[in-house]
Amino acid sequence: MEPKYLIRTFGCQMNEHDSERIGGLLMADGMTPTDVADDARVIVLNTCAIRENADNKLYGNLGHLKPLKERRPDLRIVVAGCLAQKDQGAIQRRAPWVDVVIGTHALPHLLDLLRRADLEGPQMDVREYTETFPSALPSARRDPFRAWVSIAVGCDNACTFCIVPLVRGVQRSRSIGEVLAEVQGLAARGVVEVTLLGQNVNTFGRDLTLPGSSRRPLFARLLREVDGVEGIRRVRFTSPHPHDFTPDVIEAMAGCGSVCEHIHFPLQSGSDAVLRAMQRSYRRERYLDWLERIRRAIPGIAISTDIIVGFPGETEADFRDTLDTVERAGFDSAFTFQYSPRPGTRAAAMSGQVPKQVVQERFDRLVALQEAISLAHNREQVDRTFEVLVEGDGKRHGSIQARTRTNRIVHLGEPVEPGTFVQARITDAAAHHLSGRVVPETIALGV
Numbered sequence: 001m002e003p004k005y006l007i008r009t010f011g012c013q014m015n016e017h018d019s020e021r022i023g024g025l026l027m028a029d030g031m032t033p034t035d036v037a038d039d040a041r042v043i044v045l046n047t048c049a050i051r052e053n054a055d056n057k058l059y060g061n062l063g064h065l066k067p068l069k070e071r072r073p074d075l076r077i078v079v080a081g082c083l084a085q086k087d088q089g090a091i092q093r094r095a096p097w098v099d100v101v102i103g104t105h106a107l108p109h110l111l112d113l114l115r116r117a118d119l120e121g122p123q124m125d126v127r128e129y130t131e132t133f134p135s136a137l138p139s140a141r142r143d144p145f146r147a148w149v150s151i152a153v154g155c156d157n158a159c160t161f162c163i164v165p166l167v168r169g170v171q172r173s174r175s176i177g178e179v180l181a182e183v184q185g186l187a188a189r190g191v192v193e194v195t196l197l198g199q200n201v202n203t204f205g206r207d208l209t210l211p212g213s214s215r216r217p218l219f220a221r222l223l224r225e226v227d228g229v230e231g232i233r234r235v236r237f238t239s240p241h242p243h244d245f246t247p248d249v250i251e252a253m254a255g256c257g258s259v260c261e262h263i264h265f266p267l268q269s270g271s272d273a274v275l276r277a278m279q280r281s282y283r284r285e286r287y288l289d290w291l292e293r294i295r296r297a298i299p300g301i302a303i304s305t306d307i308i309v310g311f312p313g314e315t316e317a318d319f320r321d322t323l324d325t326v327e328r329a330g331f332d333s334a335f336t337f338q339y340s341p342r343p344g345t346r347a348a349a350m351s352g353q354v355p356k357q358v359v360q361e362r363f364d365r366l367v368a369l370q371e372a373i374s375l376a377h378n379r380e381q382v383d384r385t386f387e388v389l390v391e392g393d394g395k396r397h398g399s400i401q402a403r404t405r406t407n408r409i410v411h412l413g414e415p416v417e418p419g420t421f422v423q424a425r426i427t428d429a430a431a432h433h434l435s436g437r438v439v440p441e442t443i444a445l446g447v
């Protein structure tokens, strides 16, 4: 019987993408996936460092794995991802039963490190620079019909709360040709939806344009090229930085039939003073202007966002500015976070850290407001009919999950093959999902 591997992924889509590559490498080495830790010869924890609870999760998980490793010394435990890059040697000092620590730039060396761990004991590779894009590695994709495509790694911004530039490095873009070749290959294998990934997708290509030239990003051009790939019916991307969301990108989105009517547009705070302290280059009126421009150019577009509550120095008045901005922006959905000081970031050393109970109380108020807004938006969808892509079993018992172009989840009552496009009539709405019925004649057509 082939040896088995298990991967646990924490954090963002970039980590999910990297986990698919880790799975691809292990499969190329003759292993098969399992969900059962007891059956696995290799267990990979692909970690996230963005907030403190991510650290706690890693060490909690490692604690649970210790008795398993004691019982089965041939088990190989791998810690990958952003925490591996951040904590480096500290991981094996704290959990000496970890066999391999592999940073964000070293994924292509995983099999080598595992072999060396068999022969020589614990290994670590936390090099500082990406030589081979993870996208160039084999992949064990979660779905046959949709795929992540990494277009750039790293970030050149310096938001004072954020650890990403420290653990993922400066931005490095792939060439347009390389991205296109990957998308074409995916389409040839039946993929109908791609999500372009980068920390700051709309500065894609800036590092490729010649030094001394205008250093212009190439994201709008990339969108048009990907839109031209036969067979790809939906193109998504995440995340753009509002500051770099230039008119050429809006124009390309409006003009490209496969680019979905959804953008994730991280606000972070509605207070100008806090935005300044975060080193976010826009201010709230400018942000709201951009939103209006986007909505005018792409009618019906859904907007999601990220908001941090309790950044150092945030006053009640600052927080009210955030509530006010959220109301005026009318986001379709929001990821809301309590500020978490990250070692090495400028904000972690700022005075005015907000007490936990104040953060919690503000967070609850923000969540309640956003839920009401999301519900109101979702109710507007009832009795309308949308093209949805069926994704598979829903979380609710017996339901099938599908998604609109605007990234709304729709629970369907009828079984439909994952990967199929159907028309769904919306029958009910909640804050985080819709319910709907398949328009029967569209099943056979795959429309």
Ligand code: SAM
Binding pocket: 012, 050, 051, 161, 162, 163, 164, 199, 200, 239, 240, 241, 266, 268, 306, 307, 308, 337, 338, 339, 340, 341, 342
């Ligand atoms: N590149 C994206 C952008 O510019 O908005 C963000 C990437 S980050 C992985 C996702 C989100 O995590 C951020 O938008 C921010 O809201 C949140 N985040 C990052 N650092 C945080 C921190 N120290 N505490 C709380 N939330 C944080």
Ligand code: SF4
Binding pocket: 155, 156, 157, 158, 159, 162, 163, 164, 165, 199, 200, 241
């Ligand atoms: Fe972090 Fe995004 Fe700011 Fe880059 S742009 S530093 S990834 S929040």
